[in-house]
Amino acid sequence: MEVLRIAILDFCRRRRSNSFCPSEVVRQMYPVDWRYFMKDIQLVMMEMYQEGLIVVTKKGLPIDPNNLPSGPVRITCPKQPNSLK
Template identity: 65%
Template sequence: MEILKSAILDFCRRRNTSSFCPSEVVRSMYPEDWRLFMPDVREAMMELYREGSIQVTQKGIPVSPQELPKGPVRISKADKPK
């Protein structure tokens, strides 16, 4: 799980202000078997989101941190505290 968290954070760093789909992370790591890793990357994504390390949105609206979202989501850098 830690490798997926690291990969998500690396994508955030590289994308800077652009959001991305969790599938992009696992596609880059496991091009042939990426679908097998979708549940894992979504779990890692939600752990990082609950920690405040990233933002997770669906149709531009932040998802609930208590529930695993259904359907497509986007990941981006966490907003900096003001």
């Protein structure tokens, strides 16, 4: 799952303060089979959210970091680590 963490961080670097959908990450990595990786990207996304690396929102509001979201969410990266600038 490390590759998914790196991919999310890469999107953070490229998007800066703009939000993105977790499906965008797996669509770029696996254009044909991206749907098979949605559960994996959600789990990694939530781990990173709990670690404070990203913020996950639904309808513009942060979601509960302890519950896997249902429906569409967005990822934002409020703080850019120095290595990603």
